[in-house]
Amino acid sequence: MSDKELSVFSWNHVTTPPRGVRSHSINAENPTGAPGQAAQAASALGPGRKGSPAFDLPAGETAVLADIAGPGVIRHIWITVPDRTAAGPFVLRDLVLRFTWDGRDVPAVEVPLGDFFCNGFAARALVTSEPIVVAPTGGMNSYFPMPFRSRARIELVNEHGGVVPGVFYQVDYTTGDEVGDDAGYFHAQWRRSNGTTPLGEDHVILDGVHGTGTYVGTFVGLTSLHRYWWGEGEVKFYLDGDRELPSLCSTGLEDYAGGAWAFQDELRRSSEPEIVTFSAPYHGYPQHAHRDSSKASDFSTEALPMHGLYRWHLPDPIYFAEQIRVTLQQIGAWDFGLFERSDDVATVAYWYQIGEPGVRPLPGARDRSPR
Known part of the structure; x- marks a missing residue:
């Protein structure tokens, strides 16, 4: 992502639209x-009265949410689905988002x-951050x-055990943008x-990326499989x-997420400090x-115990000119010091790049199921 694209997060072009750029929106009312x-579809209220707000997605099917001719920029995506169906829970892990740019064979997002x-x-x-917002109840942005x-x-792929009813979505974008090299x-x-x-082997957040780009974020979902504090591992870039040593590293996982001292509210002076969750523009423990x-x-x-950061x-931003590898140590702590752990760690890496990403097939739904 270029510095020009970073400016999209600011209030740019709020009064004068760029020449030749047009705003669009895709949803079930305008696919x-x-x-x-x-808003062409008719309802019981008549033509154009909310006749097609959502769709059902059968098991094993793939829905094309958007197929857009460029050049352009996707600015906002909103989607909400039930988090369970008659076929069972885990809908949010069973459904897969897949993005493909400019006809490439390998998805950039899966x-x-x-x-x-x-x-x-x-x-x-609930998540209240700059690029990702999840509002009540399950409005994902x-x-x-x-x-x-x-x-x-x-695309939205249904690897759930049954039909997912009521998929509501919207993709807001512009076309005619100047998308530079x-x-x-x-x-x-x-x-x-x-x-x-x-034990002693780091979790890999991202690897196999070759090219020029910008690393912009990490989500970590850790299920604790050992006793005592779980978040002493450093994130390394x-x-x-x-080769052997990274250029950047954190001082612990809760530190990387902007917190400190195990997210515990020691100020309450209770016999058992309370864990405090939070959500901020650039870091959080929701x-x-x-x-x-x-x-x-x-x-x-x-x-x-489940922990999401x-x-x-x-x-x-973390810039790279040729390649990037990101890892997370699995280290815990107790009264007598540090110890190696092996927890259930699931992560998402977010980045921009020029060049082909490494091929990394997504595991099937069975291998993604939460513990």
């Missing part, structure tokens, strides 16, 4: 985004729907600018270490020529739960 073609919007574990959480030159294609394509990638990583909200079982709601590198 093509064509001018003067929205991420479980909930995780893309910082809702890990197939569970809802992305404000990442996504430039494209000739074509943008956005320095404008990188938006990418996002999901990876998981499912508690089987050998290996840039360009880095998810902390040890109860199962999926209603998957009638026997118990006890669950392993995000960090956006928008004011402080």
Whole structure:
């Protein structure tokens, strides 16, 4: 992403539109985004009275949410779906968002729907940040600018066990934009270490990326499989020529997410400090739960502790000229010091780049299921 594209996050062009640029919106009321073609479908109230606000997505099917001729920039994506169906829970992990730019064979984005919007574990959480907002109840928004030159294609894949009813969505975009040679394509990638990583081996957030680009954010969903504090691992960025040692690293996972001291409110002076969740423009800890909200079982709601964190590198982007690798140490702490852990870690990396990304097929729904 170029510096010009970064400016999309500011209030630019609020009074005078750029010459030749036009605004469009795609949803179930106007699937093509064509001018003067929205709200045609009739309802019981008559023509043009909310006749087609949503659609149902059968199991195994792929819905094309947008197929747009460029050049242009996707400015905003909004979507909401039920978080469970008659076929079971985990809809937010079973549905997959797939973005493809300019007819390329490899998707630039192939991420479980909930995780893309910082809702890990197939569970809802409120997020109030600069590029991602999740509002009550399950209104998921992305404000990442996504430039494209000739074509943008956005798909929603249903790998759930049954039909997902009531998929509501909207894609707001412009066409006619000047997309320069320095404008990188938006990418996002999901990876998981499912508690089987050998002790001392870091979780890989991103690898195999070659080209020039900008790393702009991370979402981490960690299910604790060991006792004691889970967040002492450092996030490490290996840039360009880095081999054994990285150029950048954090001092701990909660520090990377803008928090401190295990997110505990020590000021309450209670015998057991309370964990404090928060959501801010560039970093947050919106998810902390040890109860199962999926209603998957009638026997118990006890669950392993789940922790969801995000960090956006928008004011402080991480640039790379040739390649980038991002990892997370799995390190814990207790009264007698640090120790190696192997938790269930699922992450999303967000970045812009020029050049082909490394091929990283998304695991199937069974291998993505939350613990």
